Amino acid sequence: MAETKQQLHIAMFPWLAFGHIIPSLELGKLIAQRKGHRISFISTPRNIDRLPKIPSDVAPLITLVKLPLPHVDNLPENAEATMDVPHHIIPYLKIAHDRLQEPLSKFLETSNPDWIIHDFAPYWLPPIAARLGISRAFFSVFNASTLCFIGPPKWLSSSSGTADGPDPGFKRTELEHFIVPPKWVPFPSKIVYRPYEAKKLFENTEANASGVSDFFRFMMVYLGTEVVAIKTCMEVEAEWLNLFGELLPIPVAPVGLLPPSPQEGNDNRDSTWDTISKWLNKQEKGSVVYVALGSEIRPSQEEFNELALGLEQSGCPFFWALRKSAGGESIELPEGFEKRTKGRGIVWTGWAPQFKILSHESIVGFVTHCGWSSVTEAFQFGRALILLPFIGDQGLIARLLEERQAGVEIPRKEEDGSFTRESVAQTLRLVMKDVEGQIYRDKAKEMTTIFGNKELQHRYVDKFVELLEKHRQIVTKG
Structure with a gap:
C-alpha cells in the first residue's frame, strides 16, 4: 500500500523588503496551492497588513504571523521595510530585524514547523532552527549569476590559504576585484560591476551599523542551511545554476521565476x-x-x-x-x-x-x-x-x-x-x-x-517541494 504523504508545516521568514517579501509569499502560495502544505508566513505587523489579499483557495493553509519590530534609535516610527527608509538608514532596519531573534525563536519553539525557509539576513537563525530540529532552506531572490559573483562561503570568509579555505589569491580585498569576473567562474562572462557600482558594493564587504557585513550574513546562512532555493530557472541561467551547484556542498534548487499573480485591488x-x-x-x-x-x-x-x-x-x-x-x-x-x-x-x-x-x-x-x-x-x-x-x-x-x-x-x-x-x-x-x-x-x-509559461515555472516549485518532503522523511526516519 502506498505511503500517504504527511502534510508539512513550513515557516517562511523573508527579509524586510517587498522585493523579498512578495516573491516569498508567491512561493508560499504555490507550495500551499499545489501540494497542500501549511505555511506560517512571518513578518512585521505593517508589512503583513500591506500584503496583497491571499486567494480564497489557499487562505485556509496560510497563517500570517505578525512579530512586532523592536524599537531602534535612528529608525523612524512605522518604518518596517526598506521602502520606508532612505538607503543609509537600512543598517538600522537590520539591527531591528536582528532583534526579532527572540520572538522568532519563541514562535518556532511553540509552533514546531518542519522547515523554515529564510532569507540572507538572519545569520543567527540556522543554529536556532537546528537546535529545535527544524530543517533550513535559504530562499534567494538574488538570481544564480549574482550568487556566483558574490561567491560561496569559503571566499566570503576572512581566512585565507587554509586546507579547506580559499587560496589567498582568491580573496577579494580591493575594489578592482569586483570589476572583473571572479576566479571561480570558469567560462567567459561580462557579468561584473562597473567601477562606480563596485565602490557602493565595497561597503557591503565591511561591517555596517548593524555590526556585521552583508557578506558575513550570506556566509553564515550558507554554512547553516541545508538547501539553497533560487528564484530562477534552467532556461534562463543553466550555466550559472550548474556552477553554483558545484560551488556549494548542499543541494541548489531553482524554484522558477515566481511570476506574480495579478492582484485584485480595493x-x-x-x-x-x-x-x-x-x-x-x-x-x-x-x-x-x-x-x-x-x-x-x-x-x-x-x-x-x-x-x-x-x-x-x-x-x-x-x-x-x-x-x-x-x-x-x-x-x-x-x-x-x-x-x-x-x-x-x-x-x-x-x-x-x-x-x-x-x-x-x-x-x-x-x-x-x-x-x-x-x-x-x-x-x-x-x-x-x-x-x-x-x-x-x-x-x-x-x-x-x-x-x-x-x-x-x-x-x-x-x-x-x-x-x-x-x-x-x-x-x-x-x-x-x-x-x-x-x-x-x-x-x-x-x-x-x-x-510567461506558468506550467513550466510551477514544475520547478513541485520539484523543490519534493526535495523538502524527501529530506523530512529521511530526518524523521533517522
Whole structure:
C-alpha cells in the first residue's frame, strides 16, 4: 500500500523588503496551492497588513504571523521595510530585524514547523532552527549569476590559504576585484560591476551599523542551511545554476521565476486603474514606454533631470510611475517638463498597478532599475527593456540581460555613473522603434515562452517541494 504523504508545516521568514517579501509569499502560495502544505508566513505587523489579499483557495493553509519590530534609535516610527527608509538608514532596519531573534525563536519553539525557509539576513537563525530540529532552506531572490559573483562561503570568509579555505589569491580585498569576473567562474562572462557600482558594493564587504557585513550574513546562512532555493530557472541561467551547484556542498534548487499573480485591488485602486487604462487605451498599440524605478531607488536631482529630459527628447509616448521617496527628499521635475510633454506622456505620482500596466497592449518598452521581480513581470508580456541599474545586484542583472540581448543599458560614465539626456533618448529610440533595435524587441517576445509559461515555472516549485518532503522523511526516519 502506498505511503500517504504527511502534510508539512513550513515557516517562511523573508527579509524586510517587498522585493523579498512578495516573491516569498508567491512561493508560499504555490507550495500551499499545489501540494497542500501549511505555511506560517512571518513578518512585521505593517508589512503583513500591506500584503496583497491571499486567494480564497489557499487562505485556509496560510497563517500570517505578525512579530512586532523592536524599537531602534535612528529608525523612524512605522518604518518596517526598506521602502520606508532612505538607503543609509537600512543598517538600522537590520539591527531591528536582528532583534526579532527572540520572538522568532519563541514562535518556532511553540509552533514546531518542519522547515523554515529564510532569507540572507538572519545569520543567527540556522543554529536556532537546528537546535529545535527544524530543517533550513535559504530562499534567494538574488538570481544564480549574482550568487556566483558574490561567491560561496569559503571566499566570503576572512581566512585565507587554509586546507579547506580559499587560496589567498582568491580573496577579494580591493575594489578592482569586483570589476572583473571572479576566479571561480570558469567560462567567459561580462557579468561584473562597473567601477562606480563596485565602490557602493565595497561597503557591503565591511561591517555596517548593524555590526556585521552583508557578506558575513550570506556566509553564515550558507554554512547553516541545508538547501539553497533560487528564484530562477534552467532556461534562463543553466550555466550559472550548474556552477553554483558545484560551488556549494548542499543541494541548489531553482524554484522558477515566481511570476506574480495579478492582484485584485480595493475599490480605490480599481478606480486608479480605470484612470490609467483610459489613457493607455488612447495610445497606439506598441508605442508607449513604461518608466518605473521601483520603490527604493532615489536618483539624485541631476540623474532625475537627465532621465526626464531624455524621455522628452526621445519623442516616445511614456507613462512614468514616480513614487515619492520614503526619506522625504524633494526632487523636482525640470521646469516646464509636464507642460511640454502634455498629451504625449503622463507622470503618475500615486500607486500604480505595474502588472496591469505592463500587460497593456500599448506598452512596448520598460525603463527599469533591473530589480529581478520587475524583469520577471516585464518578460511575462514580452516588453523590451531599457536598463538603468542603481544599487545592489541590479548592475549584475543588467549585464546578464545584455549578454542575452534581452535589454540595452543606458550608457553611463565608468567612474561616477553619470548619464546624459542624449544617452537616455538614444537608448529609448533604439529599443522602442529603430530597426537596429528589432533584435531586442524580438528577444523580449521570445522570453515570454519562458517567463510567461506558468506550467513550466510551477514544475520547478513541485520539484523543490519534493526535495523538502524527501529530506523530512529521511530526518524523521533517522
